[in-house]
Amino acid sequence: MNQKVNRPLRILVAKVGLDGHDRGAKVIATALRDAGMEVIYTGLRQTPEMVVNAALQEDVDAIGISILSGAHMTVFPKVVALMKEKGMDDVLLTGGGIIPEEDMQQLNDIGVGKLFAPGTPTTEIAGYIAEWVATHRSF
Numbered sequence: 001m002n003q004k005v006n007r008p009l010r011i012l013v014a015k016v017g018l019d020g021h022d023r024g025a026k027v028i029a030t031a032l033r034d035a036g037m038e039v040i041y042t043g044l045r046q047t048p049e050m051v052v053n054a055a056l057q058e059d060v061d062a063i064g065i066s067i068l069s070g071a072h073m074t075v076f077p078k079v080v081a082l083m084k085e086k087g088m089d090d091v092l093l094t095g096g097g098i099i100p101e102e103d104m105q106q107l108n109d110i111g112v113g114k115l116f117a118p119g120t121p122t123t124e125i126a127g128y129i130a131e132w133v134a135t136h137r138s139f
Helices: 021-033 048-057 072-085 102-108 122-136
Strands: 010-015 036-041 062-067 092-097
Touching: 010 021, 010 048, 010 072, 021 036, 021 092, 021 102, 021 122, 036 048, 048 062, 062 072, 062 122, 072 092, 092 122
Parallel strands: 010 036, 010 062, 062 092
Antiparallel strands: none
């Protein structure tokens, strides 16, 4: 029997690249924790490789990337490629920040989950993650 059955959802929250503004990421991490999820916050200035390796080590159900630097069209595709390389097909990649709507659609098309703009209610984000994991992961 899979040992994941009786554990809370595990979510890795990361800030990738040179973006030094992490208040939003910390708010999301706290909200997800308050929603009953186990949150691993990697801190500032992570590389895509560091994020994916941490997600593997922590056996997470989802990765959430907060990005305000404008590098989303580089960061998310790199993380998607690394996740595919590592066989992480049942791990949600989501995130948020300053991302134009047309870029969100392009990122969704390559496998990134729903992306959230500033001001999205944290309950909506937590609900989306819980629903995605319940639908896409087998425990």
